Amino acid sequence: ARARSLAQGRMGEPVREALGAGAAYIDRELESARERIDAARAEQKAARKAAAEAIEAVGAAEGAHRAAHDTLGTALTELLSDVRHLAPYARPDLLSLLGAPADSRWPSSDAAWSTPEQLLYRIENGAPEQEPTVLPAEVAALFENLATATASVRAGEAARKATRSAVTTALQEFDAALAAARQDYRLHWDAADGLTVVQVHDDHGLSSLADFAERIGAARRDQELLLTDAERRILEDAxxxxxxxxxxxxxxxxxxxxxxxxxxxxxxxxxxxxxxxxxxxxxxxxxxxxxxxxxxxxxxxxxxxxxxxxxxxxxxxxxxxxxxxxxxxxxxxxxxxxxxxxxxxxxxxxxxxxxxxxxxxxxxxxxxxLSGGEQSVSLHLPLFAAAHVMLDSADPQAPRLLALDEAFAGVDDNGRSELLGLSVQFDLDLFMTGYDLWITYPHVPACAHYDLAHSAAENTVSATLLVWDSDDLLAEHDGTDLTSALGSPNRRRLPHGLEGAIPMDEELELTN
Incomplete structure (x- = not known):
């Protein structure tokens, strides 16, 4: 390559000598052309870099626009969804209670509301100097009134919980008072929208608490006037x-x-x-x-x-x-x-x-x-006597049943024997429950025991029947026919449809 370059240089010498001064001019023009070419190449490179950066910026701007569009659409959707929770607060009685103007109203139809797509279109294509309206005028005014009325309210989560508990307790007491009035007043309340709305149902239908209280107050005042005049006549005359x-x-x-x-x-x-x-x-x-x-x-x-x-x-x-x-x-x-x-x-x-x-x-x-047995008897004797006297006023065929839960708890065996002897004297049939309650006394003519055993492993409860006949404790697993021991005619065990069986729709005789 070097040799070829030298050879070409020697070949150009005769031409340069022939041209003379014109060769220098050509060299300068060539040098200038090379400089312009280098400058143009540099400008081309810078332009290409700027174009790439511009393309990248356009893509970023379009992505940011799409993200802003989606974010704005989501924000508008959530706004329109959340603002509808203000609907219960447009009640005049609640606004008066909050100290807000009671003339606020809620849109009467859905035509007043714009969809998120409509709002987006107006925001993106509307006139720059015109700010688009997002909410209906009534809703915006209600929000401003509520914000002004509650601007001084500061409450933490603990205060909110305490308030909710107090309101729930008060409603339960109010419900109990309405039930005690025996006027068929029924209390209704729900908190579906985050606001507890309480109403009372009476002869006039569902009413707010304020309307109900005003109506009851007026009725009470009228009734007091009537009763004031009637008291003396009722008590003194009739x-x-x-x-x-x-x-x-x-x-x-x-x-x-x-x-x-x-x-x-x-x-x-x-x-x-x-x-x-x-x-x-x-x-x-x-x-x-x-x-x-x-x-x-x-x-x-x-x-x-x-x-x-x-x-x-x-x-x-x-x-x-x-x-x-x-x-x-x-x-x-x-x-x-x-x-x-x-x-x-x-x-x-x-x-x-x-x-x-x-x-x-x-x-x-x-x-x-007194002794322990006498203490127990002194407590149960009036009970047995009262039951005996009351049951004597009933039909002779009526059951003389007295139910005792946890019967004779803490009473020793001698005390139980004496108490059961009293129940026999009063001719009472006792239905008793107890932990370790076995009635096996000679003066008790009969007693049926059901011993319950609970199996935690199998989640079952089994019952074992034992019968006391004033002499012995009979158990079915010993081969004793407890049906006969109980004095039952044993007619309930006959299959339906057999000859001589009692039809199921007829009254069956049951014997203790």
Whole structure:
């Protein structure tokens, strides 16, 4: 290559010498052309680099535009979805409660709302100087009013939880009060939109709490005016004599019932020879006027003089005024029911009757001095006597059943034997549950035991039947026919359709 270059150079020398000064000019032009070519190449390279950078920038801008478009569409969709949660807050009663203008309204139709696609189109293609409207005017105004009304509210999660708990408790108490009114008021509340909406259903349908309270308040005021005028007429004229007669009759019936209880208890003595007496006496906390009225009501209403009726009238009127002042929220029937409840005027008083006939009041100290068996008997004897007297008023064929849960818990075997002997004397059929309850006493004529065994591994409960026949404890696994031991006619075991079998739709005889 070097040799060829030298040869070409020598070949060009004659041409250069022939040209003379023109050769230098050509060399300068060639040098200038080479410089321009180099500059053009540099500019071309820079232009190509700028074009690549521009293409890359255009791609980035288009990606950013698409991302912004998608983000804006998502934001508009979420906004339109979230803002609809404000709909329950457009209630006038709630706005008044929050201190916001109560004239805010919610759009009446869906035509007022734009879709996210429509909003995107207006934002991207609208006039630059015109800001597109995203929300309906009513919704925007409601949001501004709510934001202004709640600007000073600051509450953390703990305060929100405490408030929710307090509201739930208050609603439960309100529901119980409505049920106690016995007016078929039903409370409805839900928090589907994050806002607890409470309504009361009555004769007028579903109403808000404010409307219900206003209606009840007006009815109460009207009723109070009526009752104020009617109280004197009802108490003094129409009901006073009949009321006195009713209280007298019910008191006499209760006194006779308790007297029969006492007579039955005196006939059943404990192993020590003692027994328990029961009395129905005036309560110690009764005022003197109340004691005077109780004595008057012990007499038949026909024997009451006008002065006696005046005393009763004055007492009840004073008690009603006192009760209404102490409990203004109660209705007049509720106050009457509490004031005329004769059962609170007297209390039960128990005595212990010894074998020699002396009778002393059964105080806590005297009760604790008794033996364990006597303590148990003194607690159960009034119960058995009351059940016996009440059941005696029923049909002779009615069951004389008394159910005892965890029967005789903490009572020793001697105490159980004595208590069961009392139940036999009172002719009571006991249905009892207990942990270790085996009734195998000679004075108990019969008893069916079901012993339950729980298997935690198999998730099952098995029942084993054992029957006490006043002499022996019979078990089915010993080959004993417990059906006959229970005195059953054994007709329920016959298959349906056999000759002589009782049809299933007829009453079957069951025997203890």
């Amino acid at each position: 009901l006073l004599t009949g009321l006195a007669q009713q209280i007298h009759e019910r008191t006499s019936d209760a006194r006779d019932l308790i007297s029969r209880m006492g007579a039955e208890m005196k006939q059943r003595r404990m192993s020590s020879g003692n027994t328990i007496g029961v009395h129905w006496v005036l309560a110690d906390n009764l005022s003197e006027p109340a004691r005077v009225v109780c004595k008057l009501l012990d007499r038949d209403s026909a024997d009451l003089t006008p002065e006696d009726l005046s005393t009763v009238r004055a007492y009840f009127a004073a008690e009603i005024r006192t009760a209404r002042a102490a409990h203004p929220e109660r209705s007049f029937p509720e106050i009457l029911a509490a004031t005329l409840d004769y059962r609170t005027w007297r209390v039960f008083s128990f005595t212990i009757l010894t074998a020699d006939g002396t009778e002393d009041r059964l105080t806590v100290a005297r009760h604790s001095a």
